[in-house]
Amino acid sequence: MKRKHHDLEVWRESMDVVTDCYRLSADFPSAERYGLSSQIRRATVSIPANIAEGAARQTTKEFIQFLYIARASLVELETHIEITRRLSFCGADTDLNERLDRLFAKLNQLHKNQTSFKPQEPVKGTRMNSVTSPVSRLSSLVANDYKVRDIKLADLGRQRIRMAEEEMPGLMSIRAQYAPQQPLKGVRLSGSLHMTKETAVLIETLVALGANVRWASCNIFSTQDDCASAIAVTGIPVFAWKGESLEEYWDCTLEMLTHEGMKGPELIVDDGGDATLLIHKGVDMENGDKWVDAPGANHEEQVIKDLLKRTRSERPGFWKTVAKDWRGVSEETTTGVHRLYQMMEAGKLLVPAINVNDSVTKSKFDNLYGCRESLADGIKRATDLMIAGKVAVVCGYGDVGKGSSHSLRGFGARVIITEIDPINALQAAMEGFEVKTIEEVLGEADIFVTTTGNKDIITYEHMQGMKNNALVCNIGHFDNEIQIDQLNEAEDVVKEEVKPQVHRYKLGNGRHIYVLAEGRLVNLGCAHGHPAFVMSNSFSNQTLAQIDLWKNKDTYEKTVYRLPKKLDEEVARLHLAQIGVKLTTLTQAQADYLGVPVEGPYKPEHYRY
Numbered sequence: 001m002k003r004k005h006h007d008l009e010v011w012r013e014s015m016d017v018v019t020d021c022y023r024l025s026a027d028f029p030s031a032e033r034y035g036l037s038s039q040i041r042r043a044t045v046s047i048p049a050n051i052a053e054g055a056a057r058q059t060t061k062e063f064i065q066f067l068y069i070a071r072a073s074l075v076e077l078e079t080h081i082e083i084t085r086r087l088s089f090c091g092a093d094t095d096l097n098e099r100l101d102r103l104f105a106k107l108n109q110l111h112k113n114q115t116s117f118k119p120q121e122p123v124k125g126t127r128m129n130s131v132t133s134p135v136s137r138l139s140s141l142v143a144n145d146y147k148v149r150d151i152k153l154a155d156l157g158r159q160r161i162r163m164a165e166e167e168m169p170g171l172m173s174i175r176a177q178y179a180p181q182q183p184l185k186g187v188r189l190s191g192s193l194h195m196t197k198e199t200a201v202l203i204e205t206l207v208a209l210g211a212n213v214r215w216a217s218c219n220i221f222s223t224q225d226d227c228a229s230a231i232a233v234t235g236i237p238v239f240a241w242k243g244e245s246l247e248e249y250w251d252c253t254l255e256m257l258t259h260e261g262m263k264g265p266e267l268i269v270d271d272g273g274d275a276t277l278l279i280h281k282g283v284d285m286e287n288g289d290k291w292v293d294a295p296g297a298n299h300e301e302q303v304i305k306d307l308l309k310r311t312r313s314e315r316p317g318f319w320k321t322v323a324k325d326w327r328g329v330s331e332e333t334t335t336g337v338h339r340l341y342q343m344m345e346a347g348k349l350l351v352p353a354i355n356v357n358d359s360v361t362k363s364k365f366d367n368l369y370g371c372r373e374s375l376a377d378g379i380k381r382a383t384d385l386m387i388a389g390k391v392a393v394v395c396g397y398g399d400v401g402k403g404s405s406h407s408l409r410g411f412g413a414r415v416i417i418t419e420i421d422p423i424n425a426l427q428a429a430m431e432g433f434e435v436k437t438i439e440e441v442l443g444e445a446d447i448f449v450t451t452t453g454n455k456d457i458i459t460y461e462h463m464q465g466m467k468n469n470a471l472v473c474n475i476g477h478f479d480n481e482i483q484i485d486q487l488n489e490a491e492d493v494v495k496e497e498v499k500p501q502v503h504r505y506k507l508g509n510g511r512h513i514y515v516l517a518e519g520r521l522v523n524l525g526c527a528h529g530h531p532a533f534v535m536s537n538s539f540s541n542q543t544l545a546q547i548d549l550w551k552n553k554d555t556y557e558k559t560v561y562r563l564p565k566k567l568d569e570e571v572a573r574l575h576l577a578q579i580g581v582k583l584t585t586l587t588q589a590q591a592d593y594l595g596v597p598v599e600g601p602y603k604p605e606h607y608r609y
């Protein structure tokens with residue numbers, strides 16, 4: 001199909017924006033200072049180059065593809081101008097804004113005019129643009145190095161990221177404070193962490209600090225597709241979409257670990273330890289370990305083994321090269337931290353690690369107050385279920401369990417706890433919860449939530465004892481808290497999809513149960529995870545951990561560290577003003593009486609909060 005020749009005007013307009021941007025770079029020395037000028041230039045060059053390239057093509061379809069790339073670069077340009085402006089606390093350039101808006105409108109109009117063309121659905125798991133001609137080489141670099149569901153969602157993602165930034169005062173002020181020093185300049189950094197809007201703010205912070213970032217999600221259901229696209233269009237390679245298969249998930253993890261020139265990352269942000277695990281298993285394999293050649297204990301383990309075997313034939317020696325340059329990992333969650341300590345105790349840990357989870361401003365906030373808001377949110381978005389009056393069982397009363405039980409109680413559920421630890425069980429009882437064993441409550445409860453980070457908490461046998469239409473879900477990191485495989489494999493069980501991430505099972509006994517997010521974390525699979533304000537605390541810790549790992553890379557040992565209490569207090573301090581908290585300052589006499597400095601830290605290491 002021939003396209004109409006009405007793109008010249010847009011091309012001219014884009015050249016105007018380019019001129020503006022060059023002027024901006026000249027007037028805007030701060031762009032240079034924050035390391036953003038090259039990104040502004042890259043986006044700037046790519047817009048007219050792609051429009052010109054599109055104009056030279058024969059078919060509407062091809063032209064539209066180039067328009068997508070041009071538009072993506074325009075979003076990228078706008079983002080970098082905005083970041084530079086914020087970092088240098090400059091006012092808006094109204095003239096430039098108007099020109100940018102005009103160009104957006106023209107590109108949109110041009111799109112709309114191609115009525116006969118239906119945009120191609122991006123194919124997940126494949127590269128979406130195959131632009132190879134010299135004129136667009138630059139833009140194809142920007143546009144090709146990602147895998148997302150639908151790049152056209154980038155605008156929506158950008159709007160949501162902006163809203164998240166407003167609720168992330170700690171992370172944004174750390175960005176503003178450290179960006180001028182470029183503490184991660186040129187560092188190859190890979191992240192495996194839920195690709196949400198909050199994570200997008202973390203990613204752009206790490207980029208503003210100078211890092212070369214590649215990203216994947218740490219869960220097959222947790223990606224917010226619009227936010228992944230918003231990151232992809234800025235030229236940051238991201239490999240994530242909601243509803244990946246396990247094969248796709250591990251392929252994305254490998255892509256995220258593969259930097260330019262087949263190099264590995266120098267730093268990793270991990271959540272749950274999958275990136276760390278893959279490198280350790282890869283190195284073991286290259287050292288002659290036979291684990292990969294034995295049959296996998298379950299489907300996912302087999303997927304990991306198959307991937308490693310593939311790298312053995314396609315990239316010999318890759319994992320040892322990765323390990324050689326790798327200088328550290330910061331781990332986000334309880335389950336990943338368990339894995340790290342296990343590796344450390346076995347003397348197998350390849351790099352220094354920072355346990356971000358056990359910063360007070362992480363686990364005592366994200367795990368607790370985050371889940372207090374996001375558990376009920378996940379259940380409600382998935383099912384619209386009335387929670388008030390229902391009997392809910394929360395397995396585990398650690399930080400996540402506490403948040404989860406209060407989440408359900410807040411809606412009026414009658415909550416029962418199961419625990420193995422007498423201290424946590426006593427805490428639950430003192431909060432007014434009943435504490436029972438799961439076997440005692442099977443026929444009584446309407447909602448079951450696992451929060452333990454342990455396995456086989458709800459067994460297949462337990463499910464058969466549940467009452468009709470009971471709801472089962474998990475908010476712990478991995479899906480092995482519930483025996484989903486056994487449920488799926490049972491011959492007399494019929495599985496029916498109500499909608500993605502909501503399944504109704506008919507059991508052999510004729511009763512039904514509902515399972516959310518296929519047993520994976522319900523708050524990220526069925527809703528959008530924790531709110532940005534609490535994630536700002538977690539990700540402030542992540543950013544400080546990454547800066548410290550790089551700064552002290554020559555002195556850190558291959559063990560697991562925590563961030564100093566002083567930084568923990570600093571992270572909390574950064575969040576006070578936004579919610580109107582007025583802090584009291586110690587007098588010198590009071591500080592002397594307590595034996596602490598006026599400016600902190602205020603509590604000994606053993607204090608439990």
Ligand SMILES: NC(=O)c1ccc[n+]([C@@H]2O[C@H](COP(=O)([O-])OP(=O)(O)OC[C@H]3O[C@@H](n4cnc5c(N)ncnc54)[C@H](O)[C@@H]3O)[C@@H](O)[C@H]2O)c1
Nearest residue numbers: 333334335396398399400418419420421452453454476477
């Ligand atoms: N979904 C999220 O947003 C989110 C956020 C943070 C952490 N997590 C994950 O949630 C899980 C729990 O994290 P946490 O910080 O609360 O850990 P935690 O160690 O504080 O709490 C887990 C609790 O489960 C109890 N437990 C263990 N086995 C049990 C069993 N068989 N029956 C009953 N109770 C049992 C433990 O005694 C402990 O009190 C981890 O997998 C973590 O990675 C999820």
